[in-house]
Amino acid sequence: MLKALIVANGELELPPQWESMRDEFDLILAADGGSRHLSALGLNADLIVGDMDSVAAEDRPDLENSAAKWIQYPTEKDQTDLELALFELQGRGVQEVTVLAGLGRRWDHSLANILLATLPELESVQIAFWQGSQRLFLLQKEEILDEIIGSRMSLIPLGAEVQAVQTSGLEFELKRETLSLGSSRGISNVVINEEQKITHSAGLLLCILSPGDFN
Numbered sequence: 001m002l003k004a005l006i007v008a009n010g011e012l013e014l015p016p017q018w019e020s021m022r023d024e025f026d027l028i029l030a031a032d033g034g035s036r037h038l039s040a041l042g043l044n045a046d047l048i049v050g051d052m053d054s055v056a057a058e059d060r061p062d063l064e065n066s067a068a069k070w071i072q073y074p075t076e077k078d079q080t081d082l083e084l085a086l087f088e089l090q091g092r093g094v095q096e097v098t099v100l101a102g103l104g105r106r107w108d109h110s111l112a113n114i115l116l117a118t119l120p121e122l123e124s125v126q127i128a129f130w131q132g133s134q135r136l137f138l139l140q141k142e143e144i145l146d147e148i149i150g151s152r153m154s155l156i157p158l159g160a161e162v163q164a165v166q167t168s169g170l171e172f173e174l175k176r177e178t179l180s181l182g183s184s185r186g187i188s189n190v191v192i193n194e195e196q197k198i199t200h201s202a203g204l205l206l207c208i209l210s211p212g213d214f215n
Helices: 032-041 060-063 083-089 109-118
Strands: 003-007 028-029 047-050 067-071 095-100 126-131 136-137 142-145 152-157 161-168 177-182 195-200 205-210
Touching: 003 032, 003 083, 028 083, 032 047, 032 083, 032 095, 047 083, 083 095, 083 109, 109 126, 136 161, 152 161, 152 177
Parallel strands: 003 028, 003 095, 028 047, 047 067, 095 126
Antiparallel strands: 126 136, 136 205, 142 195, 152 205, 161 177, 161 195
C-alpha cells in the first residue's frame, strides 16, 4: 500500500509520535503554502501542488532549486489546493494519505478539508487528519482498531443517517443504533479494551480520536 504525506497550509501541530511516523511515507507533497512547514518538519517535498499564491517569496528560491516537482494550477480554480493534492496522489496510486496542518483557525477551510474525505471520487483513498494528538478519519463499514485504553473516541455522522452503528471495546456501547446528522449520541466515548470494533451498515461516520486527558 502506497502511503503519502500532505503538508497543508493550516496550523501545524505535530503528533506526539511524529519522529516514528516521518519515515513511513512513500511520497511527500506540499499543498501550496504548506511548503512553509517543510523546514520545521525537516522534510523535502517530492511534489508541490497548487496555484502557488501562498508560497512565501523568501521560500520560493530554495523550493525551485529543490528536487520537488511543481504542479501549478491557475489562481482562478474550482478546487482547493488540498483537493487538488488528494486527486494528484490518487492518480499516482496512493491508497493511504496522512494530512498535517489541514485544520486551524480558518473554519471554512477546516470543515471543507475534513469533508473532502467524503467525496465518492476519493473513496479508494484512506485519509487521516492529524492535529497534534488528535486524529480524524472516516470509518469503513467495519473497522478494528487498537487505540490506547483511556483514549477518547467520538463518532460523528456526516450525512442524513448512519445506520446500524455497533461498537465493542468502548465504555458506552452502541447496539445497531442510527446516528442522525446533528446528533451528539456518539461524542466522547472512552476506549476500555485493547481492541475496538466499530461497524455500520450505511452512511458516512467520522471518527475523532484524542488522548483521555485532552481538554
